[in-house]
Amino acid sequence: xxxxxxxxxxxxxxxxxAGVMQHVTMxxxxxxxxxxxxxxTPRCALTIAEYLAFELNMHILVIMTDMTSYAEALxxxxxxxxxxxxxxxxxxxLYSDLASMYERAxxxxxxxxxxxxxxxxxxxNDDITHPVPDLTGxxxxxxxxxxxxxxxxxxxxxxxxxxxxxxxMKDGIGxxxxxxxxxPLSNQLFASYAKVIDARSLAxxxxxxxxxxxxxxxxxxxxQFENTFVNQGFTENRSIDQSLDLGWKLLSTLPREELDRxxxxxxxxxxxxx
Numbered sequence: 412x413x414x415x416x417x418x419x420x421x422x423x424x425x426x427x428x429a430g431v432m433q434h435v436t437m438x439x440x441x442x443x444x445x446x447x448x449x450x451x452t453p454r455c456a457l458t459i460a461e462y463l464a465f466e467l468n469m470h471i472l473v474i475m476t477d478m479t480s481y482a483e484a485l486x487x488x489x490x491x492x493x494x495x496x497x498x499x500x501x502x503x504x505l506y507s508d509l510a511s512m513y514e515r516a517x518x519x520x521x522x523x524x525x526x527x528x529x530x531x532x533x534x535x536n537d538d539i540t541h542p543v544p545d546l547t548g549x550x551x552x553x554x555x556x557x558x559x560x561x562x563x564x565x566x567x568x569x570x571x572x573x574x575x576x577x578x579x580m581k582d583g584i585g586x587x588x589x590x591x592x593x594x595p596l597s598n599q600l601f602a603s604y605a606k607v608i609d610a611r612s613l614a615x616x617x618x619x620x621x622x623x624x625x626x627x628x629x630x631x632x633x634x635q636f637e638n639t640f641v642n643q644g645f646t647e648n649r650s651i652d653q654s655l656d657l658g659w660k661l662l663s664t665l666p667r668e669e670l671d672r673x674x675x676x677x678x679x680x681x682x683x684x685x
Contacts, residue, residue: 413480
């Protein structure tokens, strides 16, 4: 929706290189196409997805990009009708309009198929409080935030861990799903990485050499976390167990007394003193 020709070609080429083009239904509304078509494109795509999922019992993944372009088309269309604008000129019904699409995901009784959505959007000026990402975050079950600074460092995928979240994760991890240590390890990695950001902020003021030994260890932990844990090669297929083991290896570079989100029993089992 509203993408340039080179972006549309990138998606098409990616599907072809992955050898999955025969499993793809692609609906394109380019940036020079009418905006009224842009407001219809995601609904047409979701109708196709629902037919394939609930009539033919397939598992369907719907990728919608760019939802910001869709919302801007909706704003332009709303303005042309003389409707009263809301925040940043978007129509007051933007929330319910987005919800009417995002909530067309899941499963229904009597069918073994499912619809999963990945809506992609851009944040104008990297502002996560902009109406489109803000409202999307209220409706969806999670978000993955990509960071320009990480991409500039050559980290792929450039996922910014702290603003990213999953509201369904707690129901699908732990003993019987992944591993018993998954939840506490995740909490500790998140908390430790948050301290990395604090240490970097302090270092930008007083210089890294003036930091305490603990803060220096956090700085080094942050580098390794981004370069080995977040960073994965395009062809790398890392399992959950490998990721969990790598997480413990990274936490073992920090002093044991700093790991306050996991109990001593888990630390005795997984912490590797260096």
